Amino acid sequence: MGPLGPDFDVDYNNPSIECNCTFDSNTTCHITKLKVSQLNRQGVILEEIAALTYLTVLKLDQNAFTGTLPTFLGNMSAMLYLSLAHNQFFGTIPKELGNLKELVMLAVSSNNFSGTLPPELGNLRKLELLWASDSPFSGKIPSFIGNWTRLSELRVSDLQNVSSSLDFIVNLRNLKDLIIRNALVSGPIPSDIIRLRNLTILDLSFNNLNGSLPQTLMNMTSLISLNLVANNFKFDSTNISTFPGLNCLQRDFACNRSTNPYTSFAIKCGGSQMRSANGILFETENSTSLGPASFHVNQDKWAVSNGGIVIDRVDPSFIASTTISVDNTRDPELFRTSRKSPGSLRYYGLGLQNGPYTISLFFAETVFNRTRNTWQGHGRRVFDIYIQGNRRQRDFDISKEAGGIARALVKDFSVTVTQNHLEIHLFWAGKGTCCIPEQGDYGPLISAIQVSPDSFMSCLVSSIILKWAKRDKKPYFHDSDVQKKYNDENGTNEKVVGFKVKSKSKKTGMIIGIVAGVASVSLLLLVFGLYMKRKSKHREEDEFLGMGPKVNTYTYSELKSATSDFSPSNLLGEGGFGPVYKGILNDGSVVAVKQLSVASHHGRSQFITEISTISAVQHWNLVKLHGSCIDGARRLLVYEYLENKSLDQALFGKTDVHLDWPTRFNICLGTAKGLAYLHEESRPRIVHRDVKASNILLDGELCPKISDFGLAKLYDDKRTHMSTRVAGTIGYLAPEYAMRGHLTSKADVFGFGVVCLEILSGRPNYDEKLDSEQKYLLQWAWSLYEIGHPLDLIDPSLASFDEEQAKRMIGVALMCVQASPSLRPAMSRVIAMLSGDVEISAVTTKPSYLTDWDFSDITNTFCDDEPTFSENTTTNTTTTTFTTASSVVWSQCHRP
Template sequence: MVVLGDQHVHQIVSLLPHIFGVYEVICLTIICWDDFLLGNLIANHFTIKSSGRSAFPSGLKCLQRSFPCNQGSGIYSEFAINCGGPQTTSTTGIIYERDNDTLNETTYYVTDTSKWAVTNAGYFTGGTEVYTILYQNSSSNDFEFSNTFDSKLYQTTRLSPSSLRYYGLGLKNGNYNVTLQFAETAFQNSATWSSLGRRVFDIYIQGDLVLKDFDIKREADGLSFRAVQKDFKVLVSENYLEIHLFWAGKGTCCIPEIGTYGPSISAISATPAPDFILNVSKKPSGSKKNKIGLIVAIFVGGVGVLSFLFVFVVFFNTRRRKNLQANDYDDLLGLDARPFTFSYAELKIATNDFIPANKLGEGGFGIVYKGTLNDGRVVAVKQLSAASHQGKNQFVTEIAIISAVQHRNLVKLYGCCVEANKRLLVYEYLENKSLDQALFGERSLNLNWSTRYAICLGVARGLAYLHEESRPRIVHRDVKASNILLDSDLIPKISDFGLAKLYDDNKSHISTGLAGTIGYLAPEYAMRGHLTEKTDVFAFGIVALEIVSGRLNSDSSLEEEKAYLLEWAWQLHENNCEVDLVDAKLSEFNEEEVKRVMGVSFLCTQTSPTLRPSMSRVVAMLLGDIEVSTITSKPGYLTDWKFDDTTSLRNDVAARGTVSICYDHSESTSMVGYVDNLPASSSKTMLGKAIKEGR
């Protein structure tokens, strides 16, 4: 080992690019005694033994060979870091811990809880000591990252001249979804030479090269101040996760100023993947010998034992395959993300044998029960009705959709159960049940105006995530008050993805059969089966009016002009009496916000889907970031379809509340409470009338 003074180290470091073409100081075993306690000692798995120095920094021991802190007994299952900045919370509810400590050319930082660590190595040419960047538009104090809902995560950046490593320490073993977030703020979009700078670096995860010659600005289509996110699925098998950003000597070095190069990152998060498996630990050194001994023992057992095992396995697999085919379990096996599976006996105990007292609700899919698992988690168990063919399709669809998405305003799926002909879904339990029960139920909650406004905003954010941030895009197809659940803090969570559809950005729409709930169906979907995300936008507009008014979108017990909520809202708007729509139970409310919600609802329920705003724009309008466009005339379907209300269908709706429909021959589906197989000659008339009446 070579021992040098601080001045000599800096001189050698400045020559490294010319000698090696690589600027990673930690590749050399050089330690300054004066800076011994700040050295980056982990890149080559150094092991330090005390040699005249009794003081050993707390946390540094966590970064030694094999990362000993919490090894073999993982205690964490996630972490999130706001690189270069203070602690913040994302719109999805994830808390990003602070990472704004000053790091110099060879140093490290480990959290007090030994949850994660960061190390830096390298010395910027030109003498710059900038290792973090805070970006804010000085002229307006507004953040300019328009393609994300979490602009605050991209305001700060951790920089390194050569090698930047982040570690998750003491993690439980299993599969993780790792998200890396970047934003390039050094190179401006302009016609000057300063826009020509390029930051190029490599990214390694668990020692594997996952992105080579990564260029943030290039990933952002050449635009500055544009958020870039990269997602990876990573296996943690030894209780630690390593993310290494390494400058390999490429790109520019001095644009727009000397020292502008090297890896850069804004935020990091790691969360358990849907197929997270606990206790996938490193095998002990003697496991190989044990395996050899086991093989020898099997052979010593003789041909008789092997023959018996062979016959047993063949018989068992044959029986198992027949059962799987009989119960459509092959669909579940084909999912990309396998959910956690519960045994039926476990769920039977959790729900106290599915007693009626634990019943939370019932729908076309089946009955939902409250239960308590062995680990103390309170859950909602949705049990598929054995007679529901539609429910079987919904079962697999719901698992596939919700296992692939995570958001604060989406309900969380814990797992499922498939045994014989039994199918159950296990969700997080939400104390305040559904929004329709809170608004219209006999035991309604006291939702003040500010709470209602927050619920409306939360639902909009959840749908914006499904439409614009999820890949592929997801259309829910059944947005309604009964499919919006409320947790203990009255935060809304969208549920019931059994009718959801996936489609990519290359498709303008999906031509599909009709599935959803009358009263929330967009005209182009109800009439032609044209499905886009604007179908959900229409339904959101109806739900928003229900939140304001505290009543169903259709109520035949009211006088004719008030029977259909959307038409009544338009009448009040045309007479400048919007506040008359507000729920009579609200003694106080913000009149400006009421008009804003109604204006957004009118935009969302326009006849043409191209006139409806995206859900991200809806969020911006509700937040007051942009103005709500003025709508001067009501949609054509409210004025063109005139007829007398003499059908028995209105009475049927009054008796049932709402009617769910599924007119989808391609999926061979049906639902409880349905309008199915409409004759071609009458389908337009009946559906038009249904939308007009809000059923």
């Protein structure tokens, strides 16, 4: 039973609706409790719920609900428990929630909310639990929280933009759990914290707190878990002895930066010391006291910290053990145990010698059981990997990357150590599973870590020379640094200038020794040369792989074999930058291989762009990049294979795939979600630049996945637009992009609007075979909308369709293709409108349709070179002719 009792317990009557018939002298019944938890439900909160004004419990957590929170929730004045955590809600918290003055619990953690907590929430004086972590809220921690004197649990994290202090906590005498993590909190910990006599969990990690730790904190006997890592506290002999090692885990890491620096270490995470098949000794890291808010230091060489709280688990284990056999490794014992964390797991190298290193992280998913045929078999572990504070992999899923559970996976990262400090951070950002197969911790999981230097050969050469120097004779050194090291190790300041030779035999021995030494050094230099040549090759590949997470590397012969020498029978399609083939790898997995055309202009740049963007961005509605191949001038990409090919093939009768109405609506909504992720959630933000039906692929369940990020353009948050070379497809291009090269995310919104109309009508945006009034889809759609017959646009081959959904799609599409970018909605609002959560206002201005475009002289896709026009007006790299306010006459597209 959960801490809130049977009225709120996760496993108690879920899903359920409970009625109370005691109203009006037992003559009237009202629904008072609604629970739909852990069922992977999607969509928005239905408007029908607005009628349930007598609700005391609304539990919708741990699903996939989206949209903004409806304001009608504020009308449910009897509400006691409102749990919306672990969903995909976005927007701001409505101020109307401040009307729920009886509210005891408010849980909005792990969503995509933004903005500040509205001041109206200060009215919730009876609140006992506030969970508002793992969402990108901004602003200060509201001071009105200090008036919630009944509060027993406060969880806030990941605040942005403005710093806060802890002064508000001193009046919260009933606090048991105080978790304010990564929230830009600054200043000291108040000495009055001793008043919080019931405090058992205190997590203030990853903030900017400073000053000395208050003596009162050390006297709080109620504390069970304490995490103060990654702050700016000052330490003296008193608090160092009370919190040993904590000084090494502050932001400046003042301890052990340069004393006896070392160059490597290996950790057996969650297990005992063992030696691998290749002789690497992995040190023990199996502390059972490494709880949900704690740290552990190993002899000032390396350290580990664990952060996060497991909901409803009194005594969770943070070591995962398994008896199943782990495949794909020579060291299955290395994966028998793993360290796990509910939220944030960090490993630190303390005192490493500065220089380049390779970090090897060893993973295997050993917790989930895919053989279960229930919802409990669908658990997902998703977290981010940071090295030295830089995110190197986002939404990392062990089983997905490894190709299944109980399969070993080693991820290598290159990094440069400065200030003798290394930080490896595995961070759960609220994605994946929290409660499958049971309520627990499904954050980071790691089996081992190995840190090794990249430039080791020069050190080895110096070591060999030094060994020869330590014979019974005094050596001759040309290198003053080596001489100094010799003197330091032998306790002398003598300047050594040469050998004193007394006999022929000794001279002969000396000659043999010198020859052997020179031979050894020569061999080492040869090996070092080969090593550096290999590193040079790796650096060349790094130019393409970028600084992001590495993807799988395939050989050209491997892909050539997989595609039957790129046989035409395996050709899936051909875009502007090369053909795509179906391939079957040696392990039997089916992939799509994109062969980047060498003849394509800027093909190399295209390849780098695809690698850096696709590998860094993962979403359910985006095509997954498995890997790449660099072979001389050849550039190939390996994607997941989508068996139902592209949307245009399905829509326009090129395949046997039948798209009924529910499928079409879901394709439209899924595409919107993928674009919203690119525009608003991925870092950096991404503009696709070529949103069209052929770049939307369909998987086995006809789920849409956006492909072809080769035309994507990254831009910084601080830039509102960029002027760039126009790259896109006629009919889908926004006018400001086509005519002026002005690129923002609203260009993608325009393309989405065109695709939406194609989904509705089942026809392409231009069809010269049709009558003149129907030839251009946008013009025809607007004409039907103007005369009040928008549903005449619907594909006549559909046996049935949802009229309300169709009207929403038409309205949204026409808003998306407006001539002015400012009139087009953001993709997050498109999702809300399609879902019915936001009302669609009437469209009063006609869209931008290019009725004057001349299609006879050019191919469907723009050439990369600048086109030539009938009259020239140069804007950056694009030359255009404005024949009307919203159209362009293209005369030809040529290559010099």
